[in-house]
Amino acid sequence: MKKPARVFSEVIKHLFKKPATCGYPFEKAHIYPNFRGRIAFESDKCIGCQMCVRVCPAKAIEIPLSAEQPAAPAPVEGQPPVAAKKKFDCIMKLDHCVYCAQCVEVCPKKALIMTQDFELASVDKKQLRRHYK
């Protein structure tokens, strides 16, 4: 039953095969569409409910009020004046984020969007604190 060098034929076969590994930084890796990467933010959808902030396990999100607020829409005759829609920013701390995408799931207005970005490493700490406006 014992056959010395049992793997011989397999090894010889592989001499003529393409390697299974790829030269990663030069050759892009294949990413599936539901990969959980960097979270993007759409400010005009956000209503500032702070659900994402509360649910985040890593305390990676902050939703502050924007510095510049849009002006209230011009009042229409005969109707009560409409208050200005508040505008919110999003600060994503990429070094805190665990990429679980729970915030995307919990967001009632779909203001947070999951992207397939994953090459987020940086030597500059400022790069890791993304401020979406």
Place this chain on the structure above:
Amino acid sequence: MESIIPLAYLIIFPGFLFLAVYGMFLQWVDRKLCAVMQNRMGPPWFQPFADFIKLLAKEVIVPDAADSAMFRALPYFAMAAVITALVSIPVSGPAALFSYQGDLVAVIYLLTIPTVTFFLAGWSSTSPYSTVGSMRVLTQLFAYEVPLMLSLIGPAILAGSWNISEIAAFFTAHPVLIPSQLLGFLAALIALQVKLERMPFDIPHAKNEIVGGQFTEYSGRLLNFFLLAVDMELVVGAALVNAVFLGGSLGFAGWAGIGVFLGKTLFITFLLALLKVLMARIRIEQMINFCWKYLAPVAMAQVAFDIFLKFKLG
């Protein structure tokens, strides 16, 4: 002028420079072949050279408990012994640079010196891992030395000479006899694999057992020269097996001779790489059993067969 030429031989070809560059090249070939057989990419061609330059730039740390002078001198001893061995082995032509009757035995002993320096290196480092590693080096030395010597004696008996160049010339003259040395050739290859401490016989520096083995405490330049000595040993070992079993340069000289030499050493490297990927590393006591129970008798059988053949041929 006359006195410069031998010096050039020693320093450039087939001496130090050739040996170092070709050794690193063979290291790359070996790594690349293993990688391809394992379905990986493997390193780029300049990897061994890059490693060499990087290690040269690293700090050398000598343990306080170690004998500083010996610790520093040993890598150079290992390298010098390997280069000296190459002087008597034919490389580019039918004759070696400096050949004499009995140089086969001298080369075998010169090739033992690196192993002894490995032992001393591990022992003088005094750390637990290197101590265990150096004990394993010595154990391994006693296991492979006899089969290696026995397998090299066979062709010498057949050729009726203890001179490597003459053995090569004998097989060049009688190429029909080369296949009859198959058993001895295989035994010599496996013994060479054990001698070079390559997988599956890399027991003295098995990284998942005893970290770096005998080289654990070595760093920077000193480690670099030890590794270079190992690479050179691969070239010299392959050249020796080539000269003794495969008829050396087969009568070619000059550039053709170099071509034959490169081709055949590359082939031997391929066989050694194949051995490397085929098996799991065995334990030290299994290695001793293997060398004495299987390898030595096989080499012995080849010697007996060669004596018989010698009488037959007259």
Place this chain on the structure above:
Amino acid sequence: MSKITIPLGPQHPALKEPENFMLVLEGEQITGATVNLGYNHRGMEKAAENRTYIQNLYLIERVCGICSHSHTTTYITNVEELAKCETPKRALAIRTLFAELERVHSHLLWLGVAGYEMGFETLFMYTWRDREQVLDCLEMLSGNRVHYSINTIGGVRRDISAEQKAGVIKRIDYLIERTNYYIKLALEEPTVAARTANVGKLPPEVAIERGAVGPTARASGIARDVRKDEPYLIYNELDFKLITHNTNDVFGRLVVRALELVESYKMIKEVLNNLPEGPIAVKVPMRIAPGECVNHYEAPRGEDIHYLKANGTDKPERLKVRAPTLANLQSVAYMMEGGWLADVPLVIAAIDPCMSCTDRAVVWDPKKGRKQVYGWEELRKLSIEQYKRRGVDFTRL
């Protein structure tokens, strides 16, 4: 020959995670071994008390990189039991599917590590290459390769489409073929047998005495598997064999894991082909009613136990994790003694240690502000007193 003591770890090429084994050597033979834990403590159980149940899910997932699904499933079973929530059938089936995919990925990883520890790099490279297939399956289904985050309280987060199902089955078919080749390779290659047979012997009595779990116990002939003993998820509906082996050595552990792979492939196909229809999750309130709960789960490495105590808020009061490696480490010291130094990496690897799972306990007195190390006797006394207060007497044990 004089004895020397060799430290194996916390930093050592054979160990992927920091733990320390002190080996007393006589030549190449080991005459004594001690295991020292605690290099990887991260305070996860304490951290869990400050997070809500849903946040804890992602924390618990990170207890271990390899059995991330095992830990979350055990935790979530506890939470759902306390919340008295009816998890949909489809969610349970998807959890089972992930559990088995995870077992495949973990066992293939182990096969590679075993190959590496015995110096058989070709086996290591091939198995890890093929492991990519199952990681692809996991990435395709859940989005990520390691932390799948598929569980959520009340169900699972992502559904499986017909296209994904076909992709998984295609990859599993390839893996079945490859696994059969590896089984043959392991059985026929003499150097593998030389390195694994009669190495790290663990007789059944010792295995029981030292509380070995999972493949380590099953390789000693102990038929113990939570999936059979107390079926959870949908294991009671699945058809699979309980694999045991009676050589009690590393070779047995190799065979058990390899044959379990084959069983897992069968189960994955069965689950995929009979996925129940219906919703994949139900809503569960943030606050969980007070109560205590213990659940166990057959992780790839053995039995994983979680204890959860809820106090009516949205955060747990206490969470305790007993990872399988902790149960198996007691056997390692026994298995190493009398063996060869060369076998140590393999013996340690044979229990498939996951140190990051194991290290979570520390004795700390906040009032006095100092650390205290409890000995075995003291711990025993404390636990007996604790149970006496509850009316159970363990003094005789």
